[in-house]
Amino acid sequence: MSTYLHYDALILGSGQAGTPLASHLRSLNLSVCLVERAHIGGCCVNEGCTPTKTMVASGRMAYLVRRATEYGVHDGEGTPRITVAMQEVRERKKDIVDSFRGGGEKRLEAAGVVVEAGRRGSWGEERGGLRWGRGKKVVTAERVFVNVGCRPARPEVPGLDDIPLERVLDSTSIQELGEVPGHLVVVGGGYIGLEFAQLFRRLGADVSIIHRGPGLLSRNDDPELVQCMQRILEEDGIDIIFSATSTTFSNSPSSSAEEAHDLPIRVTTLSAGEKKDFHASHILLATGRVPNTSTLNLSSAGISTTSSGYIPTSPSLQTNIPGIYAMGDVKGGPAFTHVSYDDFRILKAHLAGETARTTEDRTGLVPSVVYTDPQFAHIGPKWGELPKGRGLVSYSMLKAVIDPSTNKIISFSAIAVEAGEIMAVVQMAMVGGLTWMAVRDAVFAHPSWAECLNNLWGGERKEI
Incomplete structure (x- = not known):
């Protein structure tokens, strides 16, 4: 019998x-149930921003240590010799994630939010109802x-x-490797x-990128x-292998005896009509993400989804x-943490009657x-x-597009350390609607990264 x-x-x-919405609703004296199938904090804290940027910091440290002699820093033995302890990199990442996650758990507990584990949750016949486990508990709201x-x-x-599961990785599982891949x-x-x-x-691996397009990132x-x-x-x-129209993998270790154990995967690609064969130790699948809606039985509640499973709003x-309501990555559009958080701010405003915020x-x-x-x-x-046919461009490692009729900035791109x-x-x-001249003429502290904006506008310009 269901409860x-x-x-x-x-x-x-x-x-x-x-998470912030749950705490905010409790501050309004509303009863709140938060269902989470894995860890408090979602992707950003547990598999995305926090852990990956922690590991990126380890990679940058390894890079800097290898270049130490270029800065006049020596260890007494000539070129610095480093060893990457992947298990320690992983443990440092885990500790930081646990700290961030723990902070979120404490905030929810302090706010009085009821947190339920819902690994197998799906919509029931009751509109707004959610079942999970063996159907013994139904939540409505x-x-x-x-x-x-x-x-x-x-x-x-x-x-x-056909490739062993431990060698086929995604953006989550690759963070749990105990050693640096060979290739x-x-x-x-x-x-x-x-x-x-x-x-x-x-960190020390040989790396190849296989990309279907003619250039990195998006067109x-x-x-x-x-x-x-x-x-x-x-x-x-x-x-980097571009325009890869065909890629296949097979279990075919390298013919070199000393490499056979470390490089068991044969990779064959067809790029611009040219066939390429090489061996690898691991594969990272980084071809996008899909929404976690397939197990929710949203159609039972009449909720519309796209053919890809996203929830239009x-x-x-x-x-x-x-x-x-739907918020965050599941609704489609830019899949960024800052977009998800802004979704919370929009809902917060609407709950307060500020309906102009969208x-x-x-x-x-x-x-x-x-x-x-x-x-x-x-x-x-x-x-x-x-x-x-609109705007002017000034560029070096920075590029801005300007509307010449208003002198306002339309878009901006940069490749820089920060x-x-x-x-x-x-x-x-x-x-703030400032013109490009206002940024050009601003006095930024020296030395700082921001002062490069003074120089941006003095570069080459062209119509687009």
């Missing part, structure tokens, strides 16, 4: 929108907020299913692929900056069913950063989305 529990709000998923996020996609690649093959040249490719190259990214990023990765020693994050407020001004070293940051319409921080300065100018 029925009723709350003012039911939140599915504790990501960067769900006045409002339901779906924040279940996404997971790594698994592409269909010939031979992939890592990264399938996909997007954000995730580039970050992990450079990280493991700097809308600025080609000059993409080429700059490509040169940086190639200088790190990463092999109105600008106020309302689904097609009154009282049921997702349309951030159209065109969602920043993105690829956390390679140096970083690749961008805000505004991408190069391939800009109307032709590109994300430089971008934030330009973002504030864009939010």
Whole structure:
């Protein structure tokens, strides 16, 4: 016999929108049930931003130590000799994740949020009801907020299913490796692929990227900056295979006896009509993410989804069913933590009666950063989305697009060590409606990264 529990709000998923929303609703004296199938904090804290950037810091440290003599720093033995203890890198990552997750758990507990484990949850016949476990507990609520996020996609690649599971990795499992791969093959040249490719190259692995497109990242990214990023990765020693129209994997160890144990995977690609064969130890699948909606039986509640499983919403994050909302990655669109958190802020405003606040407020001004070293940051319409014949461009390692009729900044891209921080300065100018001249003439502290913006506008300009 089922037990029925009723709350003012039911939140599915504790990501960067769900957790703060739960605490906020409790501050309004509303009863809240938060269902989480894995760990408090969602992807960002447990598998995304926090752990990956912690590991990126380890990779950068290894890179700097190897270059120590270039800065006049010696260990008494000539060129520094380093050993990467992958288990220690992993343990440091785990400790930081546990700390962040623990902070979220304490905040929810202090707020009085009821947290339930819902590994096998799905919608029941009751609209707004959720069942999990063996159907012994049913939760209903006045409002339901779906924040279940996404997971790594698994592409269909010939031979992939024949490779041992421990050697086929995604963006989560690769963080649990106990040793540096001998040769890592990264399938996909997007954000995730580039970050992990450079990280493991700097930790000591041989790395190859297999990308279907003719250039890294997306076709809308600025080609000059993409080429700059490509040169940086190639200088790190990463092999990049473009326009890979065909890729197959097989269990076929290297013919070299000393390498046979470490490189058991044969990789065959067809790129621009040229066949390439090489051996690898591990495969990282970095070809995108899919929403975690397939097990929720959303159709039972009448909730519409796209063919890919995403939940469309109105600008106020309302689904097609009154009282049921979707937020974060599961609704589609830019899959960034800062977007998820802004979804929470929109819902918070609507609960307070401030209905003017919507997702349309951030159209065109969602920043993105690829956390390679140096970083690749961008805000505004991408190069391939800009109307032709409008604006001026000034560029070196920085590029801005200007509307000549208003002198306001339309978009900005940067490749720099702290590109994300430089971008934030330009973002504030864009939010405030400042002209490019105002940024050019601002007096920034020296030395600082922001002062490069003084020089940006003095470079070459051209019509687009």
